Amino acid sequence: MRHYLLPHLGKKPLVKLTPAQLRTFMAASTREKVGAATRFEVLRALRNALNRAMREELLTRNVALMVDMPKVCKDKGTAWNAREAIAFLRSVRAHRLYAACELVLVLGLRWQDLDFEAGPFTPVKQVQCEKGAGLALKDLKTDSSQAVLPRPEFCTRALEERRGLQELERQIAGAHWSQEADHDLIFSSEHGGMIDPTGFFRSFDRLVKRVGVQRITVQLARHTCGTARSA
Secondary structure, three states: OOOOHHHHHOOOOHHHOOHHHHHHHHHHHHHOOOOHHHHHHHHHHHHHHHHHHHHOOOOOOOHHHHOOOOOOOOOOOOOOOHHHHHHHHHHOOOOOOHHHHHHOOOOOOEHHHEOOOOOOEOOOEEEEEEOOOEEEEEEOOOOOOOOOEOOOHHHHHHHHHHHHHHHHHHHHHHHHOOHHHHHOEOOOOOOOOOOOHHHHHHHHHHHHHHHOOOOOOHHHHHHHHHHHHHO
16 A cells, blocks of 8 residues: 555545556556566455445445456465575675575564574564554564574674674764664664664665575575575
8 A cells, every 4th residue: 555556546536546547557567567466465455445435335336346456476486595595695795784684584583582692582573564653563473473493603693793783873873873772673774763674675675686696585585594494
């Protein structure tokens, strides 16, 4: 809604919305290289919203039902092999969120969730975008999300470097250091605030394109780490 529907269709009166306008919007999204899965979810969200408007007797028809849903390929792609993963990490070594690229876990990971002596860590929070409230630190809801995760030695080194960089950023920010810093986040903005997960995903994608390795999603990158760990 925030990234696609509202910017393009937010000012159009519902009663005047036409199938032709929606097809134009969907075609423009395709030209802008918005992924088929994203376009599918955008149109599905719009269909649901217009169905609700019909139940509230604000509309007499759902024009989104007259627009074909994008075809989504079920092939989710393949994770990186070790060579590609190493090439990526070497190329982004100087980035301030390098440790996050190594871990590719939730941005709500906190220092208190780590035990540098014991090794493993247990994520219990994640940063989410709440409607009308912005970014918020929320509990992970599933047992698998809160599973104890191993931490290889190279990740430990990256996290220790991250802690030093964060302290330097805190000193530079001074009085402008965010009150959100009380959340004890490992991966914070340059002023100590929360990082929008969507913004991180986009940064990750830009880094992948710059390096020139196979383009994959953050989720597939996590599979890469899992495969490497089990190997």
